[in-house]
Amino acid sequence: MDLLTFAEAAAKAGVSEATIRRRVRDGALPEVKFGNRPRVRLPDLQRVFPGTPGLGLNLTPQECRVIGFANQKGGVGKSSCASNLAAILAEDCPVLAIDCDPQGNLTQAFGVNPDVLKMTTYNVLVQRVPIDEAILKPIPQLENLHLIGANLELAAADPQLTGAVQRESRLLKAIEPVKSRFPFIIIDCPPALSILTLNALSASTEIIIPVEVGVFSLRGVSKLMETIREIREITPLLERVRPLANKSDNTNLAKDTRAELEAAFGTELFYTGIRQRNPIREAQAAGLPVSLYRPRDDGTLDFRALADEIRGAVPHGENVAKALSKKETS
Numbered sequence: 001m002d003l004l005t006f007a008e009a010a011a012k013a014g015v016s017e018a019t020i021r022r023r024v025r026d027g028a029l030p031e032v033k034f035g036n037r038p039r040v041r042l043p044d045l046q047r048v049f050p051g052t053p054g055l056g057l058n059l060t061p062q063e064c065r066v067i068g069f070a071n072q073k074g075g076v077g078k079s080s081c082a083s084n085l086a087a088i089l090a091e092d093c094p095v096l097a098i099d100c101d102p103q104g105n106l107t108q109a110f111g112v113n114p115d116v117l118k119m120t121t122y123n124v125l126v127q128r129v130p131i132d133e134a135i136l137k138p139i140p141q142l143e144n145l146h147l148i149g150a151n152l153e154l155a156a157a158d159p160q161l162t163g164a165v166q167r168e169s170r171l172l173k174a175i176e177p178v179k180s181r182f183p184f185i186i187i188d189c190p191p192a193l194s195i196l197t198l199n200a201l202s203a204s205t206e207i208i209i210p211v212e213v214g215v216f217s218l219r220g221v222s223k224l225m226e227t228i229r230e231i232r233e234i235t236p237l238l239e240r241v242r243p244l245a246n247k248s249d250n251t252n253l254a255k256d257t258r259a260e261l262e263a264a265f266g267t268e269l270f271y272t273g274i275r276q277r278n279p280i281r282e283a284q285a286a287g288l289p290v291s292l293y294r295p296r297d298d299g300t301l302d303f304r305a306l307a308d309e310i311r312g313a314v315p316h317g318e319n320v321a322k323a324l325s326k327k328e329t330s
C-alpha cells in the first residue's frame with residue numbers, strides 16, 4: 001500500500017503526527033484524499049524525510065554525509081558549530097551527532113550531563129559496543145536529533161587504542177550499520193591531533209574547520225594547510241575540507257582575516273560566516289541549540305544559512321550574496 005494515514009506516516013518516518021501535519025500544511029508533503037482520512041504517498045514521505053527506515057528506499061552508504069568539525073586549536077567554535085548545525089539539519093531529516101571529545105561539550109550543548117551516561121563514544125570505540133546501544137535522543141523538541149555522548153572516560157581511549165589493530169578506523173567501521181538511516185552524521189573533535197581526532201577524520205566525507213577570524217593570522221593559515229595535507233593522507237572517504245569563518249564582527253581584523261582565508265581557500269571557504277553573538281554562547285551554556293534558545297537571533301539565521309549552503313539549497317555565489325545583502329540591509 002503506497003498511501004499512509006498521517007499516523008502511519010509519522011510512525012514510519014519516526015517523527016510526530018504534528019510534524020507530518022506541518023509539512024502537509026507548508027506544502028512539502030502533498031495530501032491525498034482516500035477514504036475518509038487524508039493520506040500521504042510513500043515516495044513523498046521518503047523525499048521529505050530522507051532517512052525514513054523500512055521503506056525499501058534506504059540510503060546507500062555513499063548518500064550519508066559524515067561531517068567532522070576539526071581544528072587543533074581550542075575555543076574556535078567546533079562544538080558550537082557542530083551542535084547548532086546538527087540541530088538545524090535535524091528539523092528536516094535524521095541526524096546523528098557524535099561527541100569525540102572527552103570534555104563532552106557537544107553532549108552538554110544538547111543539555112545532556114556527560115557524567116550520567118552509561119554508553120558513550122568510549123564504549124563504541126574501545127569495547128566495540130554496537131553503535132545503536134549508545135544512541136540517545138537528547139532534545140524532545142527535535143525528534144530527529146540523535147546523539148552519542150562522551151565524558152572523561154573517553155580520555156582513556158587514546159592510550160588504550162595505542163597499539164590496537166586498525167586503531168584509526170574504529171569509528172569508520174562503527175558507523176557503517178547506521179549510514180542507511182542518517183543523511184547526516186556530525187562529529188565533534190577534541191582540540192588535538194589525537195587518535196580520537198584521527199578516528200573522526202577517517203570516518204568523515206567532509207571536514208569543516210571553524211576559524212576564529214578575530215584572532216586569525218597568516219601563520220594560522222599555513223598551519224591549517226599543513227594540517228589539511230596530513231588529514232588528506234589518512235581519510236579514504238574525504239571529499240572536501242572547508243574552513244568556516246566563526247565569531248566574525250565588523251572589525252578590520254575580522255575582515256582582513258576573512259580576506260586571507262578567501263585568498264588561501266577560494267570557494268572552499270564557506271560563503272556563510274557565523275557572527276559573534278552572545279546568544280550562541282548563552283544557548284550552549286543553557287544546553288540548547290541557539291535555534292531553540294533564540295529562534296530569531298542573527299546567530300540562528302547564520303546557522304540556517306550555513307545549513308542551506310551545506311545542503312546545496314543555496315548555491316555558493318551570487319544567490320547567497322543577494323540573500324545576505326538583503327539580510328544586512330533589513
Ligand SMILES: Nc1ncnc2c1ncn2[C@@H]1O[C@H](COP(=O)(O)OP(=O)(O)O)[C@@H](O)[C@H]1O
Nearest residue numbers: 074075076077078079080247275276277280281
Ligand atoms: N559565533 C559565536 N558567537 C559567540 N560565542 C561563540 C561563537 N562561537 C563559539 N562561541 C563560544 O566560544 C566558546 C568556545 O567555543 P567552542 O564551540 O566550545 O569551541 P571549541 O569546540 O573549538 O573548543 C564557547 O563558549 C562558545 O559558546
Ligand SMILES: [Mg+2]
Nearest residue numbers: 078079101105
Ligand atoms: Mg569543543
